[in-house]
Amino acid sequence: MVIFSSKSVYAIIFTLGMSIFLVISSWGIMHWANNAETVERVERQSMQWKGFELTEYSFTATDACIFLDYSKVQVVEGKPQLLEGKQKVTIEGRFNLAKEVILNADALRIEYHPLYGFPLNNCG
Structure with missing residues (x-):
């Protein structure tokens, strides 16, 4: 057989x-x-950012994946204030968005600030 x-x-x-x-x-x-x-890598970059313990800073969050969107934010005493744009984003929010994009995107490109380590953009 x-x-x-x-x-x-x-x-x-x-x-x-x-x-x-x-x-x-x-x-x-x-x-x-x-x-x-x-x-x-996102976790390592987050630890790098938290290591600076900054409470006052400003940044521009830019997303140019499909549509160009940006927000200028100033953080004073740990509280974000929207200067320009549509969304009041935070650095911590950028890290959370990076983790979400990782789980849902087919292709991924995240650029990080060379010194402070926070995500400059999240494109999936």
């Missing part, structure tokens, strides 16, 4: 099915590994 024959329809379907399963599984594992590495 032959269990696995190349002439058997069931053997061909099984082989093709396993091939597709392995390809999709390896893609999923690689996608998860890339996202995990990016989440770790």
Whole structure:
């Protein structure tokens, strides 16, 4: 009795099915590994930012993924004030947005401030 024959329809379907399963599984594992590495980077950058313990600063948050959107924010004594734009964003909010983008985007590009470490943009 032959269990696995190349002439058997069931053997061909099984082989093709396993091939597709392995390809999709390896893609999923690689996608998860890339996202995990990016989440770790966001956490490291967040720790760098928190290390400065700034309570007064100003910044411009720019998102130019699909539509150009920006907000100029000034933080005084830890309280953000909107100077220009549509949204009162915070640095902590930018880090949270970066984590959300990592989990939902197919492609990702996050740039960080070279000294302070906060996200300059979040494009997914």
